Structures are given as structure tokens and as C-alpha cells.
Amino acid sequence: MSVIRLDHVSRWYGNVVAVNDVAMTIGPGVTGLLGPNGAGKSTIIHMMGGFLAPSAGTVTLDGEKVWRNQAAYRDIGLVPEREALYDSLTGWEFVLANAKLHRLADPGSAAREAIETVEMGPAASRAVGTYSKGMKQRIKMATALVHRPSVLLLDEPFNGMDPRQRLHLMDLLRAMGQAGRTVLFSSHILEEVEQVASHIEVVVAGRHAASGDFREIRRLMIDRPHQYVIRSSDDRRLASALIADGSSAGVELDARERCLRVQAVDFARFTWLVPQVARAAGVRLYEISPSDESLESVFSYLITA
Known part of the structure; x- marks a missing residue:
């Protein structure tokens, strides 16, 4: 080798x-x-x-x-x-x-x-x-x-x-x-x-x-909010609960796609928080997926830094 x-x-x-x-x-x-x-x-x-x-x-x-x-x-x-x-x-x-x-x-x-x-x-x-x-x-x-x-x-x-x-x-x-x-x-x-x-x-x-690994590189980019797509049984109620916490820089309700688009500024806290908030609000989570952890997103961030 x-x-x-x-x-x-x-x-x-x-x-x-x-x-x-x-x-x-x-x-x-x-x-x-x-x-x-x-x-x-x-x-x-x-x-x-x-x-x-x-x-x-x-x-x-x-x-x-x-x-x-x-x-x-x-x-x-x-x-x-x-x-x-x-x-x-x-x-x-x-x-x-x-x-x-x-x-x-x-x-x-x-x-x-x-x-x-x-x-x-x-x-x-x-x-x-x-x-x-x-x-x-x-x-x-x-x-x-x-x-x-x-x-x-x-x-x-x-x-x-x-x-x-x-x-x-x-x-x-x-x-x-x-x-x-x-x-x-x-x-x-x-x-x-x-x-x-x-x-x-x-x-x-x-x-x-x-x-x-490009996913690990993305998670080390703490100066850029992490973009997430969340689908749940009650997006509005979940959005209200997330806005109240400081780990999210923005929460957008996408009515057309029937989802939430969230900018998480504190990756570790956000990944811990979402299931806790959903449980407390009585909301069922269907999907939580990063929307900017592709290689294309990481590469774009690096060359424009």
C-alpha cells in the first residue's frame, strides 16, 4: 500500500x-x-x-x-x-x-x-x-x-x-x-x-x-447555517416551537412543498432539539434531511469563502 x-x-x-x-x-x-x-x-x-x-x-x-x-x-x-x-x-x-x-x-x-x-x-x-x-x-x-x-x-x-x-x-x-x-x-x-x-x-x-469526507467538511463550516428540510404532521406548530429556540437562524414554511426549510446555526444543538421539540408539541416527524450536504454545496461554499 x-x-x-x-x-x-x-x-x-x-x-x-x-x-x-x-x-x-x-x-x-x-x-x-x-x-x-x-x-x-x-x-x-x-x-x-x-x-x-x-x-x-x-x-x-x-x-x-x-x-x-x-x-x-x-x-x-x-x-x-x-x-x-x-x-x-x-x-x-x-x-x-x-x-x-x-x-x-x-x-x-x-x-x-x-x-x-x-x-x-x-x-x-x-x-x-x-x-x-x-x-x-x-x-x-x-x-x-x-x-x-x-x-x-x-x-x-x-x-x-x-x-x-x-x-x-x-x-x-x-x-x-x-x-x-x-x-x-x-x-x-x-x-x-x-x-x-x-x-x-x-x-x-x-x-x-x-x-x-465532504459531509464532515460541511459540518465543520460553523460560519454557514446548515440547511434542513423537515416534514411533519403539523409544520406550523413545529415551526413556532423551533423559532423560539436560538439554534435556528430562520424557519420558512414552504406550503407548495409542504415542508419546513430551516437554517440551523448550532448543528449539534439543532439535531438534539428537533425530536425534543416535536415530542413536547405533540408533532410527528416524517422527514429531517439536510439540503446542503451534497458535494456540490460544499464545493460551492469552499470556492466562494
Whole structure:
């Protein structure tokens, strides 16, 4: 099981700072790397993969520096966002060449296995230049998997894939994470991250903004009221009881949806209070659900903070 660590890593290009003093640890499982366009996600992934030197700080894989460490490449598979491919080669030739570069004992078998893993067998004899964007993404994935790396780094891997291909890749990433591999991928489609990643890292304007399970991150945002939807046997009576307590910043009766919309400023007290208030008022609770604990809500809060 491999662990990648960024220890106060920065990267600048002339006077432009792309990544500023980022510290994070990526371990086994699937981690989603989030951030707006230009936040520094690709730069971080390239430094993790050993293809870009940090201007300051260190990137290590299991305690060893990654930059200019050829041995580290045996454990890392990288799928870059850019499509710098050899269009004249067939998919088979492209993956086989990567297997040979890794000096695998049986490059042919390794190439076939990687191609089948990403479901590119039927198109393997075609030139890469004839592939669609989604197919190019999958053949890049095959080259990253050919040497069975313990660490997989993917920059926007779902770009250009159709729905079936995306579902297959999601299943593949989950399986790799469950098998103990260290998988990190960036994506601008939050639904994909929410469905696949058990852990997220958020980068905003080159800085590390948050880390962990997004629901736990939301609960730590004590400066923002928590939004709840409550349905009960008597919404009006419940609303009156909640307004009397200081744990709620606002209570709105939504007649159209037949529910209450509550802004809770004290998360711990509110979750304890609601059943107590309902019992005292003789109101039966049917539903209490957070309306802003989605990854989309958390991400929106982080980038506008």
C-alpha cells in the first residue's frame, strides 16, 4: 500500500504562482481532487507523478522523493489530461511500447490485459489518430495500468466518455481502491466524484482549502447555517416551537412543498432539539434531511469563502 505526501509544496512559473504551500497525504482508496479551472490541480498531479519539479517543498512516495527518481515510476501510473499521443501507432502498439519501456517480463501479455481492462480490445488494431476523445482516454488508461502500478493518478479521466464508458471507469476505480491501490483523480463533474471518491482534496487558487469526507467538511463550516428540510404532521406548530429556540437562524414554511426549510446555526444543538421539540408539541416527524450536504454545496461554499 502506497502513500504520496506533499510537504509544503509550491510551484511557480516566473512571477505566476500555480501552487502555493500545499500539504496533503494521499493513501490507499479513491481520492477526488477538486478545484475551479486554474486552481492548480494538473500541476499537483504532474508533481505527484514526477513529471514536474516542485519549486519549493517535497513530494514523496513511501518516503522517497518522486522527482528524478526512476524507481518511483514503476509504482506510478499517470493519465494526463492532454492528448499528447502517437497518432500513427495502433492502440496495441502504443500500449505494448509502454510495457516494453517498463521492461516487463512479458510485455505482450501485460499489454493485452491492460487493453481488455479498459474494454479497448475491438479497437486495438486501429490507429490512435482515428480514436474518439473517449477512446483516447481509455487507451491512455491502458498505458497507465500496463505495469500494474500501486498508485494511479488521473487528470480529468472522464472527459469525452459516453455514459456507459463513464460507468465502467467508475466501477474500475472503485475496484482498484477497494483492492488497496492509491487512486487520485481530478474531475469538474461533481457527481462523478461524489459517486466514486471516499475522500476529497480541494484546491482553490493554488492553495489547499479542505481535506476529508465532504459531509464532515460541511459540518465543520460553523460560519454557514446548515440547511434542513423537515416534514411533519403539523409544520406550523413545529415551526413556532423551533423559532423560539436560538439554534435556528430562520424557519420558512414552504406550503407548495409542504415542508419546513430551516437554517440551523448550532448543528449539534439543532439535531438534539428537533425530536425534543416535536415530542413536547405533540408533532410527528416524517422527514429531517439536510439540503446542503451534497458535494456540490460544499464545493460551492469552499470556492466562494
